[in-house]
Ligand SMILES: Nc1ncnc2c1ncn2[C@@H]1O[C@H](COP(=O)(O)OP(=O)(O)OP(=O)(O)O)[C@@H](O)[C@H]1O
């Protein structure tokens with residue numbers, strides 16, 4: 330039920346509007362004193378406001394300003410006894426939805442109200458959808474690596490350059506592909522994804538390029554391929570390393586001249602599609618072994634974005650864990666507020682072979698089982714114990730001293746983060762004294 334706020338100093342008028350609107354199944358809140366408007370707005374959710382222009386104590390146009398400051402989208406219908414053109418113009422300039430005169434004609438009011446509410450619900454559902462999408466595709470993390478990736482995305486997204494995204498499984502390749510599309514001027518156009526490994530070879534060609542009726546047994550009608558369906562938008566080719574040789578040649582051809590023919594047709598279709606490809610394979614090795622065409626590789630790899638494994642940017646773990654906490658508490662409707670310091674510290678020391686996907690699933694599991702408002706060390710450990718082992722792997726083969734120093738630095742950075750930059754707290758967790766911590770911060774050049 331829509332909730333309408335009606336503001337006027339005339340009690341009799343308020344009563345008559347209330348009767349009319351309630352009869353039409355609206356919920357009505359009346360307000361005689363304009364000084365109470367802000368409080369009412371804060372405590373309720375209205376979908377439309379009817380506002381008198383002239384009231385003792387406060388000018389209706391000022392109240393309009395207040396309302397718009399509170400919620401720029403809410404429609405405000407101005408109502409006036411002695412309106413002048415100049416006031417009406419000013420109200421509309423201040424983004425009032427409409428201006429109607431007293432005595433109010435019931436039909437006119439109901440039509441205006443209906444239109445205003447339609448517009449408002451459309452706007453708000455759109456902005457809810459947009460923020461939902463933004464949340465769904467948010468790239469979380471403040472490590473150097475993530476910051477640099479975000480910068481690259483900003484720069485590359487607006488161009489139509491082909492991008493090759495690389496990184497191990499679960500590092501966020503698809504998330505980056507999405508961001509590239511969402512931040513480009515193609516964002517209003519389709520984003521389509523095809524997983525080259527998941528589609529059987531005999532269907533891939535028709536999936537990519539479409540087919541005409543009768544092209545092969547089972548082709549009962551024409552089918553549009555993803556290349557055509559993504560026209561004007563972005564096509565994400567996932568697991569490009571799995572593409573077999575024959576397809577590599579076909580794809581190369583499309584990339585070279587931007588046109589193709591559906592299976593069973595001689596018609597050339599010209600498209601404008603931005604290609605983003607991703608792989609977790611070592612394409613260079615595959616080229617050496619003649620398993621991947623180097624000409625295709627160079628076509629696809631105009632710009633490369635590399636996403637390092639989570640083990641190389643463990644300082645992102647607390648942020649990611651908190652982010653997934655906020656998501657899954659909503660999903661599972663749990664009243665969990667935060668991780669204990671030890672729980673977060675423990676998480677940050679683990680190795681995640683499945684990268685962010687693994688961390689995400691683990692947090693989901695922790696949240697499902699957690700019964701209190703804080704996630705304690707024990708909750709996290711328990712979830713780990715029931716998890717397939719994800720062992721420790723050295724990053725690269727360096728001298729023991731270098732390896733240990735690297736760990737020491739990362740560990741200190743992470744602890745500082747968890748302690749919100751409070752050095753005495755960090756020193757306490759690390760069980761060293763403050764001056765020793767200061768020395769190390771200087772030694773490692775930690776910001
Ligand atoms: N930086 C990040 N911030 C928030 N969520 C992330 C981040 N990176 C990855 N994720 C989440 O982790 C999961 C795995 O990410 P994604 O599917 O993009 O990985 P991928 O690199 O495509 O993996 P694969 O190679 O296995 O297909 C997704 O649910 C994604 O939303």
Ligand SMILES: [Mg+2]
Pocket residue numbers: 502503567
């Ligand atoms: Mg993927």
